[in-house]
Amino acid sequence: MPNLPAIRPCREEPQDPRCRRSRRAQQPRRERQCSVRRAAVACQEQLAGDGLSKQQAADCLGVRPRTLRHWRRREKLDGLAAHPRGRPPAACDVPTRNELIGFLHHVTGPAVGLPALQVLFSEVPTVILENLLWRYRRVWRRRYRRQGYRLTWHVPGAVWAMDFSDAPYLIDGVYLYLFAVRDLASHYQIAWIAVPDLRTETVLPLLEQLFLEHGAPLVLKSDNGSAFIAESLTGLLTQQQVSQLFSPARRPQYNGALERSNGVLKTYTGLHAIREGHPFRWTSDDVEQARRLANTISRPWGAKGPTPEETWQARQPITAEQRGEFVQSVQEQLPQAAEDQGLPPVTSLSPDQHRMVTRMAISRVLEQSGHLTMKRSPRRKRRRKPVTTTQPKPSPETSTEQSDPSSATREPSPPQPPPQPDSSEPSPHLSADVPTHPNPLASPNTPPCPNTPARPARRTIRKPSGTPPEKDSAALLARSPERVTISAGRDAPHNEGKDVRTRGSPPSERSIQSWLRRLNTLQLHAQEAANISGV
Secondary structure (H helix, E strand, O other): OOOOOOOOOOOOOOOOOOOOOOHHHHHHHHHHHHHHHHHHHHHHHHHHHOOOOHHHHHHHHOOOHHHHHHHHHHHHHHOOOOOOOOOOOOOOOHHHHHHHHHHHHHHHOOOOOHHHHHHHOOOOOHHHHHHHHHHHHHHHHHHOOOOOEEEEEOOOOOEEEEEEEEEEEEEOOOEEEEEEEEEOOOOEEEEEEEEOOOOHHHHHHHHHHHHHHHOOOOEEEEOOOOOOOOHHHHHHHHHOOOEEEEOOOOOHHHHHHHHHHHHHHHHHHHHHHHHHOOOOOEOHHHHHHHHHHHHHHOOOOOOOOOOHHHHHHOOOOOOHHHHHHHHHHHHHHHHHHHHHOOOOOHHHOOHHHHHHHHHHHHHHHHHHOOOEEEEEOOOOOOOOOOOOOOOOOOOHHHHHOOOOHHHHOOOOOOOOOOOOOOOOOOOOOOOOOOOOOOOHHHOOOOOOOOOOOOOOEEEEEOOOOOOOHHHOOHHHHHOOHHHEEEEEHHHOOOOOOOOOOOOOOOHHHOOOOOHHHHHHHHHHHHHHHHHHHHO
16 A cells, blocks of 8 residues: 655745745645645555455545545546646736835835725735735834843832823813823823923922822833923922932833823823714813723733733832832942943932933842843844855866875865854843834834935845846845845945944934825825715
């Protein structure tokens, strides 16, 4: 009886069906299926020669006689040739594909949605739009991947974060801003209040009321805004024995959990305003309902886990002894942190240097006391192909001139593996709340948009000589991010022709939301309104 090869998953076939749309992806699996069927037909014929009936042979193989009869008939017709399954994939010409990829790369970036692309490229099939958008996002994630830390807060009520946010519409017809306070361990939104301005006189009474109602935390995170670095606010926090933790300059992702929650709360506020019948006019009731909704419906620890409000209500109050020990530990860590950074004593530091040293000291004390756990995001290993050295075939003249007979039987030395890149990383000191930013266009590692009024960046994509110009954009999806050279700003003349590994663009080159995305969104809303009015 012939051996039947087992059907195993094909390594050449991609795991995600969107990775490759051609029929070539399923060809290896179809060929293995046909080989198994041919072996089954041969086995059935051998069993029939031994005296077994077709039904008995089919029972031995575990298939029905009708299936074996169909395979035997196909073997006589075409030899059980492998034919791909499914409909032929939709096609699109190269210029249109290049135009679409160029639009994604130079105008909108990876944050644009499929409905907007369907309106702008109505002649392109939806399946091709979805496939190209997915492939572009995959390449973009690989190219601009950031190595951060995953922060886990363990003690509810110990660390708060506060920030201001702009309101898209006037609240109660008066207020332009929103003041947000969030507990990082329990994910509880303590405050989401409409305020008229960004002054310290507005923040002080609100913090005093929150401290009186919920108790003061051990650490209060904030940015370097004028309202948060004022002496009056610093005096209040010193009186309450609260350590103030400032974010690095021009790094909003350091307080990423609060930045993300602000966007979610704005969405909830807008939805509640739409439900009440005034979508372009927010009220304080909409703001408060959004805060309550965020604290009751979200479950950060799974479907069976507690809500942020339940975790906040079950917290343990912070005693005066714990506050004193924490403040004393921070003061003891300050000289060591300054020495590690190569700075002068703490008493002679500038305000920016003092905030940096304080930030390192507070992060160390939080880790030592068990309030915080920092875990580096796993680094994805890059597969490197071994370097193979191919020697040219010797000509007859050179082969006859060899005088050493042992050189003919000498085996070539194995290729040397490529040198491993330097994996040294800077020392962790509370870099960010989340390892990756939820909105790619808001990350500082985002490539500068051409509509940004700041200093533009020049990107140069290497490609081999002889590449047709119409395949320029298509090569962007096929090339790996290791082969792309990015030369930005004033370092461009020095980095020309070299592979530059940067963690992000300079602060002055940060991208902003493209006005074209807003125009596309307005166009979609107008089209939907026209369809509704036409009905």
